[in-house]
Amino acid sequence: MTVDWSWIGDHTDDLTTLTISHLQAALGAVFLGVLISLPLAVIAHRIRPLRGFLLGLSNVLFTIPSIAIFVLLLPVSGLTRTTTVIGLTVYTLVVLLRNTVEGLDSVPVKVKEASKAMGTRPLRTLLTVEFPLALPVIMAGVRIATVMSISLVSVATYIGDGGLGQLFTDGFQRNFPTPVIVGVVLTLLLAVVADALLVGLQYVLTPWRRRRA
Amino acid sequence: MNRRTLLGGLFAAASVPALAACSGGITSLDGQGSAGSGGGSSKGGITIGTANFTENQVLGYLYAAVLEAAGVKVGVRPNLGTREILIPALKGGDIDLLPEYQGALLHYVAPKATATEEGEMQNALTVALPSGLQVLPYGMAEDSDAFVVTRETAEKYGLTSLADLKKQNGKLVIGAAPEVKKREVGAVGLKDVYGVEFKEFKSLDSSGPLVKGALKKGDVDVANLFTTDTDIQANDWVVLSDPKNLIPGQHVVPLIADRKADSTVRKALAELGNTLTTEQLTELNRLVDKDKKDPEDVANAYAEEHGLVK
Amino acid sequence: MYELFKNLGAWLVAGEQWSGSDGIAHRLAEHLQYSLLATLIAAAIGLPIGLLIGHTGKGAFLAINLASFGRALPTVGLVVLVFLAGGLSMLPVYVALVALAVPAIVTNTYAGMTAVDPDVKDAARGQGMRGHQVLLQVELPLALPLIMTGLRLALIQVVATATIAAYVSFGGLGRYVFDGLAQRDLVQVLGGAVLVAVVAVALDLALSGLQRFLFRHRTA
Numbered sequence: 001m002t003v004d005w006s007w008i009g010d011h012t013d014d015l016t017t018l019t020i021s022h023l024q025a026a027l028g029a030v031f032l033g034v035l036i037s038l039p040l041a042v043i044a045h046r047i048r049p050l051r052g053f054l055l056g057l058s059n060v061l062f063t064i065p066s067i068a069i070f071v072l073l074l075p076v077s078g079l080t081r082t083t084t085v086i087g088l089t090v091y092t093l094v095v096l097l098r099n100t101v102e103g104l105d106s107v108p109v110k111v112k113e114a115s116k117a118m119g120t121r122p123l124r125t126l127l128t129v130e131f132p133l134a135l136p137v138i139m140a141g142v143r144i145a146t147v148m149s150i151s152l153v154s155v156a157t158y159i160g161d162g163g164l165g166q167l168f169t170d171g172f173q174r175n176f177p178t179p180v181i182v183g184v185v186l187t188l189l190l191a192v193v194a195d196a197l198l199v200g201l202q203y204v205l206t207p208w209r210r211r212r213a
Numbered sequence: 214m215n216r217r218t219l220l221g222g223l224f225a226a227a228s229v230p231a232l233a234a235c236s237g238g239i240t241s242l243d244g245q246g247s248a249g250s251g252g253g254s255s256k257g258g259i260t261i262g263t264a265n266f267t268e269n270q271v272l273g274y275l276y277a278a279v280l281e282a283a284g285v286k287v288g289v290r291p292n293l294g295t296r297e298i299l300i301p302a303l304k305g306g307d308i309d310l311l312p313e314y315q316g317a318l319l320h321y322v323a324p325k326a327t328a329t330e331e332g333e334m335q336n337a338l339t340v341a342l343p344s345g346l347q348v349l350p351y352g353m354a355e356d357s358d359a360f361v362v363t364r365e366t367a368e369k370y371g372l373t374s375l376a377d378l379k380k381q382n383g384k385l386v387i388g389a390a391p392e393v394k395k396r397e398v399g400a401v402g403l404k405d406v407y408g409v410e411f412k413e414f415k416s417l418d419s420s421g422p423l424v425k426g427a428l429k430k431g432d433v434d435v436a437n438l439f440t441t442d443t444d445i446q447a448n449d450w451v452v453l454s455d456p457k458n459l460i461p462g463q464h465v466v467p468l469i470a471d472r473k474a475d476s477t478v479r480k481a482l483a484e485l486g487n488t489l490t491t492e493q494l495t496e497l498n499r500l501v502d503k504d505k506k507d508p509e510d511v512a513n514a515y516a517e518e519h520g521l522v523k
Numbered sequence: 524m525y526e527l528f529k530n531l532g533a534w535l536v537a538g539e540q541w542s543g544s545d546g547i548a549h550r551l552a553e554h555l556q557y558s559l560l561a562t563l564i565a566a567a568i569g570l571p572i573g574l575l576i577g578h579t580g581k582g583a584f585l586a587i588n589l590a591s592f593g594r595a596l597p598t599v600g601l602v603v604l605v606f607l608a609g610g611l612s613m614l615p616v617y618v619a620l621v622a623l624a625v626p627a628i629v630t631n632t633y634a635g636m637t638a639v640d641p642d643v644k645d646a647a648r649g650q651g652m653r654g655h656q657v658l659l660q661v662e663l664p665l666a667l668p669l670i671m672t673g674l675r676l677a678l679i680q681v682v683a684t685a686t687i688a689a690y691v692s693f694g695g696l697g698r699y700v701f702d703g704l705a706q707r708d709l710v711q712v713l714g715g716a717v718l719v720a721v722v723a724v725a726l727d728l729a730l731s732g733l734q735r736f737l738f739r740h741r742t743a
Binding site for chain 2: 004007074078079080157158159160166169170172173174175176178
């Protein structure tokens, strides 16, 4: 099994387009996941009975094969990017919900009480005290969700989308390893770079942790 | 109501239209275009969808090449899936045009159709297709389903035609793409018309590496391949004959949504249909599958060579 | 929507659904076979690695980042690649599933090992125990809960992903999803998905219960 390097040279345009498309889908899903999981996590964190239900439901959703979710969405949103993003968001949502709840749980009760004692209203406490302190765990969730999302996008090739995943079906149909190898390598690269950038982001967002050192 | 609540409310009110605009952007291909009462228009551009096998992609890019030369804005979405997925997508507007195969399409929309001659089939299709979809004139090139066995299997069981399979009922394994299990031109038809029952149906792919690999290895005895696949000859495989005409003629025929069918499109595709022969199509497939050329490049080269893109 | 679930119920319950090579019983058995074997192989690879890294403290970087790498690996790509390299067999499926499971096992085994109180290890060495004795008689038993968690998480992930066997013509519950896609038979797709979820959740509950029972006397 050898790599046809000339193929890579000839296809840099296509590869760029696919990579960008791939990234758009993955990041879109993470963004939507964050948007939905934040309020949901607060609800799960505050309201005891809902917590078990929400976390349990998300655990079950996580076990549903991704290709099945994409296919089941076809009657809803058709062969479009929307289907891919909604499908991916189910998974990012699960990961983000888990981690955000865990993050909020990790905020020491005493800190919340001190904030309350100072007269801070609950919403403000949430935004200025709880979330910042929960940030490390939440960011860990964002990292996991992003990397996972980048990997999952390729499954959407079975519904005609898939970003770099299209290289896999192409190589498979024609018995041609080069696009497949390139696809795997680029996907891994994307994940590594995204993860590194998020680590950097976390560093920037939590200055108080830096000051301690 | 204090300042904070007011700001929050304004923000919420502002975000609703913003989000609505966003979501409109995500669903990229929701163009319903010009709803035509009588005659469509290709002015808004045409999206060509193709099925999940090489030849269909070659055809898709051929359509794209000639349409672009005729001044139509074209986008190709390759490898979308099976006919079962593509036709609803066509109806729903995710795609506008799709290269199809006359007989196979007819038996898909009207499983008990009896038309066998090309002209008859074209008429039958016009009647049987759901509203909103139509077929344009069929082309010269043809690619039929074939049920194939290895030379050894043919000799071992004395198989020359599909009727011979009945003698081995319950013993042979058939390999084909998953959708073939439920199709008239497929497992269902083989049972209805020839009384054939297989020991097992293995879901593989459309004349692709899985089904051919399985046939070679002996994992399946009978394989559903396409007549334009050069591997049939290369491996000395035997195509079982079809005395009862289960497999209809399958000339390439463009399936298009009414809303996009106009004279520019008709003319361009008709010219292509009258130029492309089965041999040429087979060769184009070979260039993509064996020589690893891109379907798009191969299609563009062909179109230029044959004066279709003046 | 309601139609879909009603048909799903009918699909699951129909008699002939459970017999024959495409029956639920057979596909279920195949799916479990792939999952259990893959997890076993992953454990055979991952446990020693995790134990070694945890015991010696060297290679911690690997243990921590392996999980990220495993998560980033596109399963479809890996399956196709191994298929193109090695031909039509279950190898691509097992390679992909093992690649998925090993990181979870290594990470959790390592976490279990690092959670062992260093004082206990010191005391053991102080008593004259040699390295491998400390590992097997002290660290391993103490790390066991987290190790089991790792095995459980790996198995669940593998069960949820073993649908990929269907991408390259093999069986398991993924067959329903894949065939359902090709045939646009959404009831079949939903059936496959539901069965996978049920199996995964059932295994998760059973193994968690087992874990709780086995370690019921532990305080930590």
